[in-house]
Structure formats: structure tokens, C-alpha cells
Amino acid sequence: MYRFHLPWGNSTSLIVAAITTSGEPLEVVYPIDDPPPPGTDEPLVIAPGQKMSGDYRIAYKIPSLFRALNKSDVLVIWAYALEPGYGYVTGVVVFRKRAA
Numbered sequence: 001m002y003r004f005h006l007p008w009g010n011s012t013s014l015i016v017a018a019i020t021t022s023g024e025p026l027e028v029v030y031p032i033d034d035p036p037p038p039g040t041d042e043p044l045v046i047a048p049g050q051k052m053s054g055d056y057r058i059a060y061k062i063p064s065l066f067r068a069l070n071k072s073d074v075l076v077i078w079a080y081a082l083e084p085g086y087g088y089v090t091g092v093v094v095f096r097k098r099a100a
Helices: none
Strands: 014-020 074-081 088-095
Touching: none
Parallel strands: none
Antiparallel strands: 014 074, 074 088
């Protein structure tokens, strides 16, 4: 595995969908985010029990997210493939409406 395979390592690592609590789907875009050229990234070794974290810029994939939060809560459903053939890790995040 390489760093760009991690959920936060590349904008295409996560599959996302978003919908407001009033039922309006938000557009999801797929920005160009090419992985590094072969041979420039070292393989990543994750030890058993090791924890890792990172930041994912969700607004790159859902450009209207912050505008939608002015009107209602937004649910973002996400999926991440650990490795091909091993299934997905999934979840839902609720972004709360911004205070007026």
C-alpha cells in the first residue's frame, strides 16, 4: 500500500454521496488528483494495531456543501475500499446546519 491509497491520500480514494435533510442531493465532482509517478512513493507498512489519521478536503468533492449548510443539515455517505477484493469500510457523517 502507498500513501496515496489511504482515504486522505487522494481525492478519489473515497466514494461519497451527499443529501440534505430536506432530500436535496448535492453534486459530487471528481477532481483530477493523479497519484505520484511510479517509483517516487515508498510503500507504506502499517503495523498491527497501529493507528493513522489524516485530513480529507470534502469540499473538493462536494463543492456546494458549505452553501447547503446555510439551509439545512447535510448527510455525507462514504465508502473506502481497503484493498481490491476485501470489501469496503463505510460510514455516514452528519454536517450540522450553520448557525444564522
